[in-house]
Amino acid sequence: MDSPTPPNTQQNLNLNNLKPLKILGKGAMGTVFLIQQNNTTNMALKVVDKSSTHDAERRAHWEIQVLSTLAHPFLPSLLGSFETAQLLGWAVPYCPGGDLNVLRYHQTDHVFSTTVIRFYIAEILCALDHLHTMGIAYRDLKPENVLIQQSGHVTLTDFDLSRKLSHKTVKIETVDDRINESRRKTRRWRVPLTEPNGKIARVIPVSRRGVSFSDGERSNSFVGTAEYVAPEVIRGDGHEFAVDWWAFGVLTYEMLYGKTPFKGKNKKETFRNVLFKSPEFVGRKTALTDLIERLLEKDPLKRLGYGGGASEIKEHEFFRGVKWEILTEVVRPPFIPSKDDGYLTVDKFGEGIVNISDYFEKLKSPVVLPSSPLRSPSSEFRDSVSFDEF
Numbered sequence: 488m489d490s491p492t493p494p495n496t497q498q499n500l501n502l503n504n505l506k507p508l509k510i511l512g513k514g515a516m517g518t519v520f521l522i523q524q525n526n527t528t529n530m531a532l533k534v535v536d537k538s539s540t541h542d543a544e545r546r547a548h549w550e551i552q553v554l555s556t557l558a559h560p561f562l563p564s565l566l567g568s569f570e571t572a573q574l575l576g577w578a579v580p581y582c583p584g585g586d587l588n589v590l591r592y593h594q595t596d597h598v599f600s601t602t603v604i605r606f607y608i609a610e611i612l613c614a615l616d617h618l619h620t621m622g623i624a625y626r627d628l629k630p631e632n633v634l635i636q637q638s639g640h641v642t643l644t645d646f647d648l649s650r651k652l653s654h655k656t657v658k659i660e661t662v663d664d665r666i667n668e669s670r671r672k673t674r675r676w677r678v679p680l681t682e683p684n685g686k687i688a689r690v691i692p693v694s695r696r697g698v699s700f701s702d703g704e705r706s707n708s709f710v711g712t713a714e715y716v717a718p719e720v721i722r723g724d725g726h727e728f729a730v731d732w733w734a735f736g737v738l739t740y741e742m743l744y745g746k747t748p749f750k751g752k753n754k755k756e757t758f759r760n761v762l763f764k765s766p767e768f769v770g771r772k773t774a775l776t777d778l779i780e781r782l783l784e785k786d787p788l789k790r791l792g793y794g795g796g797a798s799e800i801k802e803h804e805f806f807r808g809v810k811w812e813i814l815t816e817v818v819r820p821p822f823i824p825s826k827d828d829g830y831l832t833v834d835k836f837g838e839g840i841v842n843i844s845d846y847f848e849k850l851k852s853p854v855v856l857p858s859s860p861l862r863s864p865s866s867e868f869r870d871s872v873s874f875d876e877f
Contacts, residue, residue: 498567500524500578502844505532516543516647521581522843530566534576534843546647547575553623553646554579560815561614563642576843582642584635584824587742591630597745601775603821604742607633608735609809610641615735616797618643619728624650628734629715630741639820652727713757714747718785721758732792732800736782740766743775748783761785774805 504525511519517535524530537544554565554577568577584590587607591597599607611633618625627648634642717733719726740748748767749760766783768776781791781803792800801811 500532500567500569500576502569502571503842505843507843507846515540516546517576520843522578524578529581530578531581532576532578532843534574537573537575544575547577549649550645550647551575551577553649556621557617559614559617561610561641561643562617563644579644580636580642582634582636582644584637584639584822586631587633587635587641587738588630590635590822591742591745599742599821601743601773604739604775605805605809606817606821607641607742608739609806609811610814611643611735611738612797612800613811613814614641614643615731618649619731619796622651622653624652624726624728625731626650626734627712627715628731628738629712630738633738635822635824637824639823640815640817713754714750716758716761717787718762719787721762726787728796729787729790729793732782732790733787735792735800736779739775739782740779743779744769774803774807778803778805 506523506526508521508523508529511521511531513519517533517539520532520534522530522532535543535547537547551565551568554563557564563579566578566580569575591599611628615625615628623646625643625646625648627645628643632643632645634644636642715734715737717726717730720730737747737749749757749764751757751760762785766780768780778791778800782800784790787793791803795802800806801809
């Protein structure tokens with residue numbers, strides 16, 4: 488995997504100075520702690536056991552490299568890192584507002600208003616634009632990876648599935664080119680899927696498109712969360728930055744309707760829906776539903792944002808009137824975490840647990856401890872909206 492631009496020199500974290508306050512979450516790649524450094528600074532620390540998965544160490548190093556290059560108000564900055572024989576960890580600013588999925592569940596009917604959707608996806612769009620400008624395809628956009636900062640603005644998280652790609656020019660091949668290509672690739676392929684009963688299910692893709700990419704690059708990795716995976720990933724056509732615009736459309740749909748558009752009873756059905764089913768909309772067509780429909784175009788060549796990137800999406804009617812240059816200056820976003828929401832409540836890690844080193848000495852496999860619920864009633868949410876400047 489290619490490295491992004493050379494990383495900046497970051498602070499080396501001393502494990503003995505990192506006091507764990509609580510566990511924020513645990514995933515396949517590692518455990519995320521709320522920590523204090525020298526009993527003063529609160530940070531989110533992600534710690535990966537190098538032996539947890541076959542590629543855990545490689546993915547962790549990659550995420551640290553990506554974070555070390557980021558400098559954007561809607562993207563995290565790397566505060567420091569550490570490495571031992573067993574563990575690899577890195578710290579980023581703590582986001583006390585939780586993630587977008589938790590916030591949505593605390594709203595009436597589990598959905599956001601159109602105005603609130605516009606604010607959040609405008610900021611997410613800016614973050615993706617910055618990543619693409621750096622040549623990084625994010626490839627893991629979903630509500631759980633959109634965090635709310637103390638200021639109420641968003642930040643993206645989890646970059647271990649991201650990929651460095653070179654930008655491209657696109658040339659549609661002639662009919663003869665396509666015939667010659669099909670002769671070279673005559674074998675049909677299938678994507679193996681595991682059903683709940685353990686049997687292997689298969690999805691047969693639609694035909695490949697004859698598109699050549701010069702001065703550019705596509706990835707053939709099968710990555711992402713099933714409900715947000717783009718059709719070209721499932722088909723195995725190779726993919727590039729347009730997969731982020733597909734996931735952007737899925738996320739926007741979910742914010743509007745409280746569910747994703749293609750979820751099936753299992754992965755097989757979900758992937759089949761992604762390939763063949765059209766998203767369903769309620770009521771009359773609006774600028775927002777038109778935006779979603781154009782983002783959820785199954786052919787990446789026709790997908791909104793494919794040709795002109797984020798600039799093309801910003802020109803859509805739904806964003807009419809948005810003052811992009813002052814997004815970061817909005818002082819009253821839709822939701823601002825309260826300082827007394829209980830996020831800093833210290834979990835009981837047990838006697839002798841005074842730093843991260845002690846914690847991992849006592850627990851080889853960290854468990855998720857209960858955390859304080861997010862307090863954000865819909866009435867408070869609506870009352871806090873102030874978009875006059877926006």
